[in-house]
Amino acid sequence: MxxxxxxxxxxxxxxxxxxxxxxxxxxxxxxxxxxxxxxxxxxxxxxxxxxxxxxxxxxxxxxxxxxxxxxxxxxxxxxxxxxxxxxxxxVSSNFKKGAEGYGLGEGELWRHAVSSAHIAGILADRFGASKNKHLIYTAALLKDIGKLVLGRFVAFSFEQINILVHSQGHSFNDAEQKIIGMNHEELGALVGKKWNFGDKLIYIIRHHHLSEESARQDLETSLVYLSDIICMMMGVCTGADGLSYRFYSDVLNRMDLSEKDLQGIIAEAGKNQRQIESLLNPLFN
Ligand SMILES: [Fe+2]
Incomplete structure (x- = not known):
């Protein structure tokens, strides 16, 4: 290890x-x-x-x-x-470099982060979490920040991680934990602590794949999780780990979110693609 x-x-x-x-x-x-x-x-x-x-x-x-x-x-x-x-x-400069190990080239992790944040904004409005919409947006934007550091170690251990995921049914973050000793959620939370992020933001980054039952009870963390899942369903820069996370139908049930609702959110996010592109274009050019 x-x-x-x-x-x-x-x-x-x-x-x-x-x-x-x-x-x-x-x-x-x-x-x-x-x-x-x-x-x-x-x-x-x-x-x-x-x-x-x-x-x-x-x-x-x-x-x-x-x-x-x-x-x-x-x-x-x-x-x-x-x-x-x-x-x-x-916060874009780190993200734009891509994430070795996760099969994401230059700009792809960034595109996924911004698209996921945009979807999180839609979900926050829809689920009465407007009061915390900036927090939810920020958390969705930064949730995979741990990948920026863990990527090279994932690349080094990719074969072992892949065996756990595809032969033994582990989720990608569990496999990271088992093979490397740390997953990208935990490492992301450490980055957040080092950079003095607020406690709730760190909590959401630490639990954004909802592996722990308690996180599934937390509205803001659940919305960030859903934004990730929807982004992956839309096929936005999913990467090597994209489809290897747990899908918790109880989270959807608790929110009374049907498959048709999900399709509606995907359609709304698709319509707003121009707004996402405006966010992807740097201010500093
Ligand atoms: Fe993640």
Whole structure:
């Protein structure tokens, strides 16, 4: 078995998330945070504010008058979209590299993360979790952050993991745990701790495949899990592990979510593909 200390040390090789992303995430987790607080944080980073205005004035948004201030941008584009633009652009650099071991090339892990986050946003509105929608969005975006570190160890042990998954019916995260001694959920939670993410965000990252019964009782974690499953059903950059996770029908039953409902959500996410593409295009170009 690989020395776990060696794996954990690799977290330091990731590019740390900028302070502004941590601040926005903290506000995103606070249902009482205001537009003013979020715009003040953006204004503290002039380069980000300038790029945000540039993006909001681009043809994509089709705003007839010129967006002159961050406050303007928030009122014209909407706070939700601004928070999402800031989040995806401040945490994107690590994700864009791809994930060796999971069969995901450059940009694919990122596309999956952004699409899954978008679906999580739809689910949050649908299941009355709007109060925590930014937290759910952020968690869906960052849930696989552990793969960025674990990928090279998964690549090294892929044959053994594959045998457990395909011959013995283990889920991919269980197989990671058995062969490597740690799975990408656990490692992702360690990254979150190191980067001072909030407790709930760390909890969702740690349990996003719902292996533990208690996590299946948690609405926000269940919605992030569902966003992952739906994204995989849509075939968005599923990777080598894509179809090798447990499907918990009791989670769907508890939410009173039928197969037809799932198809409706997939159709809605598909319709919004243009919005996802706008999030995938970097602010910083
Ligand atoms: Fe995952």
């Amino acid at each position: 690989i020395d776990l200390k060696t794996i954990v040390e690799q977290i330091d090789l990731l590019e740390p998330v900028p302070l502004i992303a941590t601040q926005i995430m903290a506000l995103a987790e606070d249902p009482d945070s205001s537009t003013m607080e979020i715009s003040e944080i953006i204004l503290n980073d002039p380069a980000l504010a300038a790029n945000l205005l540039k993006t909001c004035n681009s043809a994509y948004f089709g705003i007839k008058r010129r967006v002159e201030s961050v406050r303007d941008a928030i009122s014209l584009v909407g706070l939700d979209h601004i928070v999402r633009l800031v989040l995806v652009n401040t």
